[in-house]
Structures are given as structure tokens and as C-alpha cells.
Amino acid sequence: MKAESKGSEELDRLLGQRWLSGLWRVGREERPLDPKTTVKPHLWKWADIYDSLVQARSRIDIRSGSVERRVIRLVNPGLKETELTSHTMSLAFQLIQPGEVAPAHRHTMAAIRFILQGKGAYTNVEGQKMVMEDGDLILTPQWTWHEHAHEGDQEMIWIDGLDVPFVQSLQVISFEPYKDKRLPAKSSSDAAPPYGMTRPVREPSAAAPPPLxxxxxxxxxxxxxxxxxxxxxxxxxxxxxxxxxxxxxxxxxxxxxxxxxxxxxxxxxxxxxxxxxxxxxxxxxxxxxxxxxxxxxxxxxxxxxxxxxxxxxxxxxxxxxxxxxxxxxxxxxxxxxxxxxxxxxxxxxx
Ligand SMILES: [Fe+2]
Ligand SMILES: [Fe+2]
The missing domain is CATH 2.60.120.10 (Jelly Rolls)
Known part of the structure; x- marks a missing residue:
């Protein structure tokens, strides 16, 4: 309920000049009974997503180095300006062709990948090389070094899910490219199995690796x-x-x-x-x-x-x-x- 009297308007102006604000200016609409969101329900059809990826395959050239990855984001109709999928999460589809490498880096956003089709690509997270198969879920926890590379012979498509909008709202986005061209992978004998369903029993002093x-x-x-x-x-x-x-x-x-x-x-x-x-x-x-x-x-x-x-x-x-x-x-x-x-x-x- 906004106070309308002249006296209070003058006061509001004065407070504004002093970088202050009276709480009486907060309207009922800003304190709803039910949570309100600008995010809209929406369905994105696979035919549209796949066709868009196919068009990007021929027009977005990763190997030239000018573009780092071929990723198409889902834009919520309620969030056109920011082109995000929701106020906390973003979801995208990535297409990678044989021989392509997405340069190594790390960031404060956490990411998940869910593999949809293809064979032969892997994600390297902190030296842990994980070969992707359909239906696998692979995690890139925040601030872990990671890269993707494709050693197979057929194109691959996966989902990239990230908490970008949430991290953005906290104003703590940080992104760092890796110093070298490639992120070294540990040999399989050094690498602890990263699988999520079981874990090796370790000595109490040994730090347990996160499941990936x-x-x-x-x-x-x-x-x-x-x-x-x-x-x-x-x-x-x-x-x-x-x-x-x-x-x-x-x-x-x-x-x-x-x-x-x-x-x-x-x-x-x-x-x-x-x-x-x-x-x-x-x-x-x-x-x-x-x-x-x-x-x-x-x-x-x-x-x-x-x-x-x-x-x-x-x-x-x-x-x-x-x-x-x-x-x-x-x-x-x-x-x-x-x-x-x-x-x-x-x-x-x-
Ligand atoms: Fe539900
Ligand atoms: Fe990343």
C-alpha cells in the first residue's frame, strides 16, 4: 500500500537522495501469499532441438578455434532477456563430432552431463577419464578442471545442466582456462573408480574422491x-x-x-x-x-x-x-x- 499524501512523497524523495527508502513503499504485490515466479511452463520438442543441432553442426566450426563448443541452450519464454532455462538452472544440448576437443577449464558453476547418443567421447575431470555411454550421468563439481574429447567415429549428443543462474545471482561466477592445451589424464592404475553407486573402502587418512x-x-x-x-x-x-x-x-x-x-x-x-x-x-x-x-x-x-x-x-x-x-x-x-x-x-x- 503506497502512501499518497504530499508530505510522504516529499519524504520519499528526500530519502531517495540520501540512498534510503521507507518500508511503507513496499506494496502488497511484493508480499504474495503464494510464491510467484517469472519462469513459465514450457515443452521443447526433440525435432526442433535435433534440427537446430544439425544446422549448428555444419555452421559452427569448433576446429577453427574461434568457437569453443557447439551448445544450444533452452530459453524459457518467461526469461527471454537472460536466455536462461529457469531462475536457478540452465539446460543445454551439446553436439560433438569425432576428433573435436572442448578446451580444458574450470568454473564456480557445477555441471552435470546426461548422455543421449553416440559413442567414443570422454570427459576428463581432474585427470579422471570417463568414457560416456547412453544414459550415463557424469558430474563436473564446481571448480574442478575438465575437458571433453571425442576419440570415436560417430557424433555424440548430451545434455549439459548447470546451476549458472543461481551462481550468477550470488555474483560469484569465476571461469579459468587451463594453462596447457590439454588436461592430462591419470593412468587407469592411478585413478580411483569414479562411479557413483559404490566406493572403495579406504584408510581413514586418505581423502575419498567424489563420485563423478x-x-x-x-x-x-x-x-x-x-x-x-x-x-x-x-x-x-x-x-x-x-x-x-x-x-x-x-x-x-x-x-x-x-x-x-x-x-x-x-x-x-x-x-x-x-x-x-x-x-x-x-x-x-x-x-x-x-x-x-x-x-x-x-x-x-x-x-x-x-x-x-x-x-x-x-x-x-x-x-x-x-x-x-x-x-x-x-x-x-x-x-x-x-x-x-x-x-x-x-x-x-x-
Ligand atoms: Fe514434482
Ligand atoms: Fe565447463
């Missing part, structure tokens, strides 16, 4: 088993990629999930203060967000903004649907800002 690589071949059997047990009513069979050293989320700012909806499954409706970005790894289905259905199929990506009611359904009566997703929930939970509400039903249209 979660393989599809390890993740899928557990997901399948979980889907045959009692599903979570809001998520189906959902598994979070955890940090086994701490039991905590995938990365301090990002939580990644792999989730299966059994044929015909519909989940119940809920909402939460975290934002989720989903990529359809297999199958097809529908997600209703605040009453609007988004119909998705393999390769599509969609966003569920914070505090939007949503539920998912697998449209197929025969095939499982598998969703990979990235959530900013660890940030909200760390500061006591995570809230969740449910209605206990499935929305119409599912």
Missing part, C-alpha cells in the same frame, strides 16, 4: 526393480543420484533423478518450491502443469516452474516411460525454503 560417473548399466536395474515394488504416488519409481560419501544430493546445488512411470501410470498432483527440468529418455506421456497438458515423447524436454501444480502420466499401455530430471531442491532445502503440498488426486486431462 553414474552408469546407465548400474542405474537401470535398480530403477526397474523399484518400479516393480510400490511406486511413489507423486513420482512413480524415482531414484535420486546421491553422493555416496555424504548421502546428500547429486551436487550441492543440483539434484538429478532418473524416474520410471509404468505403462498407464498416472501420478497424483502436487506442487513444491523447487523447480524441475525433465528430459524424456524413453517413452511418451503427458504432464499437466497448472491445468495445462504438455504431451511429451522421447527426446523432448520440459520445465515445471516452482509452486505450479503438476502430475505425470505414461500414455502407453505397453511401454515404460523414463524421465531424467534436474532439480534445484538442494538449494531450497539448505536454507529451509523447501515446501511441498499435495491434493491427493490426479488432475483432469490425465
Amino acid at each position: 560417473h553414474y552408469r546407465w548399466r548400474d542405474a537401470y536395474p535398480g530403477l526397474k526393480r523399484l518400479s516393480e515394488a510400490n511406486p511413489n504416488p507423486f513420482e512413480g519409481a524415482a531414484m535420486e543420484y546421491v553422493n555416496p560419501l555424504t548421502g546428500g544430493s547429486t551436487l550441492p546445488t543440483l539434484s538429478c533423478w532418473i524416474q520410471m512411470l509404468r505403462p498407464g501410470m498416472r501420478t497424483q498432483i502436487h506442487r513444491h518450491t523447487s523447480t524441475s527440468i525433465y528430459h524424456v529418455f524413453r517413452g511418451s506421456g503427458t504432464t499437466v502443469i497448472n491445468g495445462e497438458p504438455l504431451h511429451w515423447e522421447k527426446g523432448d524436454t520440459f520445465i515445471v516452474p516452482l509452486w505450479h501444480w503438476h502430475a505425470h502420466a505414461n500414455r502407453s499401455a505397453q511401454d515404460e516411460a523414463i524421465l531424467f530430471s534436474m532439480h534445484d531442491a538442494p538449494i531450497l532445502k539448505a536454507f529451509g525454503l523447501y515446501r511441498e503440498e499435495s491434493r491427493g488426486d490426479s488432475p483432469p486431462g490425465l
